[in-house]
Amino acid sequence: MINREWHLLSRPAGWPKPEDFALVETEVEQPGPGQVLVRNQYLSVDPYMRGRMSAAKSYVAPYELGEPMQGGAVGEVVASNAEGFAVGDHVLHFLGWREYAVVAAKQAVKVDPEAAPLSTYLGALGMTGLTAYAGLLRVGAFKEGDAVFVSGAAGAVGSQVGQIAKLKGASRVIGSAGSDEKVKLLVEEYGFDAAFNYKNGPVWEQLKEAAPDGIDVYFDNVGGEHLEAAIGALNLRGRVVICGMISQYNATEPTPGPRNMVKILQNRLRVEGVLVGDHYDLQSEFVQEVGPWIRSGEMKYRETVVEGIENNLEAFLGVLRGDNTGKMIVKL
Numbered sequence: 001m002i003n004r005e006w007h008l009l010s011r012p013a014g015w016p017k018p019e020d021f022a023l024v025e026t027e028v029e030q031p032g033p034g035q036v037l038v039r040n041q042y043l044s045v046d047p048y049m050r051g052r053m054s055a056a057k058s059y060v061a062p063y064e065l066g067e068p069m070q071g072g073a074v075g076e077v078v079a080s081n082a083e084g085f086a087v088g089d090h091v092l093h094f095l096g097w098r099e100y101a102v103v104a105a106k107q108a109v110k111v112d113p114e115a116a117p118l119s120t121y122l123g124a125l126g127m128t129g130l131t132a133y134a135g136l137l138r139v140g141a142f143k144e145g146d147a148v149f150v151s152g153a154a155g156a157v158g159s160q161v162g163q164i165a166k167l168k169g170a171s172r173v174i175g176s177a178g179s180d181e182k183v184k185l186l187v188e189e190y191g192f193d194a195a196f197n198y199k200n201g202p203v204w205e206q207l208k209e210a211a212p213d214g215i216d217v218y219f220d221n222v223g224g225e226h227l228e229a230a231i232g233a234l235n236l237r238g239r240v241v242i243c244g245m246i247s248q249y250n251a252t253e254p255t256p257g258p259r260n261m262v263k264i265l266q267n268r269l270r271v272e273g274v275l276v277g278d279h280y281d282l283q284s285e286f287v288q289e290v291g292p293w294i295r296s297g298e299m300k301y302r303e304t305v306v307e308g309i310e311n312n313l314e315a316f317l318g319v320l321r322g323d324n325t326g327k328m329i330v331k332l
Helices: 048-052 118-122 127-139 156-167 180-188 203-210 225-233 262-266 280-296 309-321
Strands: 002-008 021-027 035-044 073-080 090-093 100-104 147-150 172-177 194-197 215-220 234-242 270-273 303-307 327-331
Touching (some): 002 309, 021 309, 035 090, 035 118, 073 100, 073 118, 090 100, 118 327, 127 215, 127 280, 156 215, 156 280, 172 203, 180 194, 194 203, 203 225, 215 225, 225 234, 225 262, 303 309, 309 327
Parallel strands (some): 147 172, 147 215, 172 194, 215 234, 234 270, 303 327
Antiparallel strands (some): 002 021, 035 073, 035 100, 035 327, 073 090
């Protein structure tokens, strides 16, 4: 059998270009001891992958040039050489960007397609959902009555942050997005109290109008102008959760930081980053609490689905452009 997989050929300078990548044909390998062969059905593309294309030291190892890229994937076991895994089982693993993957059993997690659609294990019930849950509740120390501002709020993480805050008793939830259509979605479907299109005017101005009494928690997916505006709007002992800075991922020069950092001192603010890998101890609690919300319809989720391994790169670039509403998924 032939396998198709994406390789990184060169490290992008600025915006990634198609010539930085190649879709390569290889032979499908058979699993060795303790391994399973998985036919991937859904692949995840996420903003953090842009950082892995750089050789700069970071919290996760960079992609190797000329080697298959990696990412979240859900698929069906088609051959097993591992105890506890049978042909027909469905598993979550991190050898995406390819059609078939030989996965060590210890790095595969069984998932139940009857309990929830397979694609949700990459989004609403997967890494992005846990990021939202842990980021807001543990890192952001959210408490009932807090006012919460989320940037990139129509994305996979941001949309869940806002809904969790509402379900947990936030006094007000505000979101920003990059189109009027997404703003409408935030208010009418996800239940945000207010939302604005950051392209329609200065962020600080629109945030002040949406949150006249200030905010207590800022969940940052964007950085830049959004972060500066949020620092200015945070109340005494407010918290900033740094989840992503998509506005800076393709910058070729260092970007200026917020000009109002003195507010961190004056208002005794706390700024902390969130990486989902630090919070997998919350996984079972997360699924137990969020799973019923999704099944009951109390929590809504959207997916932007792109078909075909050949379109995996375009789907990833679409995430960087903000083309997606909710989780970007590639269906094979």
